Amino acid sequence: MVRVKVTMKFKNEPAKRTPVLLYLDRDPDHPVEVATDREGVATFDMPPASGKVVIGNAIRYHGPLTGDIEVSLWSLTEGDSVYDHGTPDGSSGGSTAYPGMKTRSLQVNGKEVLTDSEGYLVNLDDWSEAFVRAEAEHEGLELTDEHWEIIRFLRDYYEKHGVQANVRDIIKHYRVAWGPERGNNHYLHDIFPRGGPQKQGNRLAGLLRVKGEH
Numbered sequence: 001m002v003r004v005k006v007t008m009k010f011k012n013e014p015a016k017r018t019p020v021l022l023y024l025d026r027d028p029d030h031p032v033e034v035a036t037d038r039e040g041v042a043t044f045d046m047p048p049a050s051g052k053v054v055i056g057n058a059i060r061y062h063g064p065l066t067g068d069i070e071v072s073l074w075s076l077t078e079g080d081s082v083y084d085h086g087t088p089d090g091s092s093g094g095s096t097a098y099p100g101m102k103t104r105s106l107q108v109n110g111k112e113v114l115t116d117s118e119g120y121l122v123n124l125d126d127w128s129e130a131f132v133r134a135e136a137e138h139e140g141l142e143l144t145d146e147h148w149e150i151i152r153f154l155r156d157y158y159e160k161h162g163v164q165a166n167v168r169d170i171i172k173h174y175r176v177a178w179g180p181e182r183g184n185n186h187y188l189h190d191i192f193p194r195g196g197p198q199k200q201g202n203r204l205a206g207l208l209r210v211k212g213e214h
């Protein structure tokens with residue numbers, strides 16, 4: 001069960017009869033729509049998943065879809081609250097190309113996107129969720145909700161701190177979020193077999209390699 005409560009900041013009142021759409025990461029082409037009730041709550045009878053909450057044609061939340069999710073808006077027409085393309089902080093990421101750099105071409109929604117030989121983006125502004133899917137397919141990785149959750153965590157961490165998350169921070173976060181059985185270095189490397197979340201995860205998240213990667 002997923003319950004999305006929508007309130008308006010200016011009046012601190014529920015947003016009634018407002019369409020709320022859920023775009024699941026595992027099936028982004030078939031959103032589920034429910035209108036809020038008199039209390040401003042849209043209830044979705046579905047198991048926990050991962051994806052986006054879209055209201056007024058803008059992304060208001062992106063992450064685990066489970067339990068209660070609260071969204072507070074100034075207006076139903078304000079811009080996206082989640083930056084889901086390009087560099088995490090919305091700035092121009094620029095190019096990482098250097099003389100003699102070996103690159104490969106990846107087709108993303110009919111567009112050629114360049115990566116280096118390992119799969120890191122050459123132009124950081126080329127990041128998109130479509131890139132994640134294309135690169136993951138190239139690397140033989142079948143994306144799950146867990147992968148998307150970590151990719152978003154890595155991007156959010158960079159946006160907040162201006163640096164990539166180190167291994168210790170990643171493990172600490174997921175030990176709390178997932179518990180000790182999954183929130184550990186061994187499990188995180190199992191689901192990101194090509195270097196763990198700090199290497200394969202950073203590649204998919206559109207971030208640069210960091211010192212001490214393994």
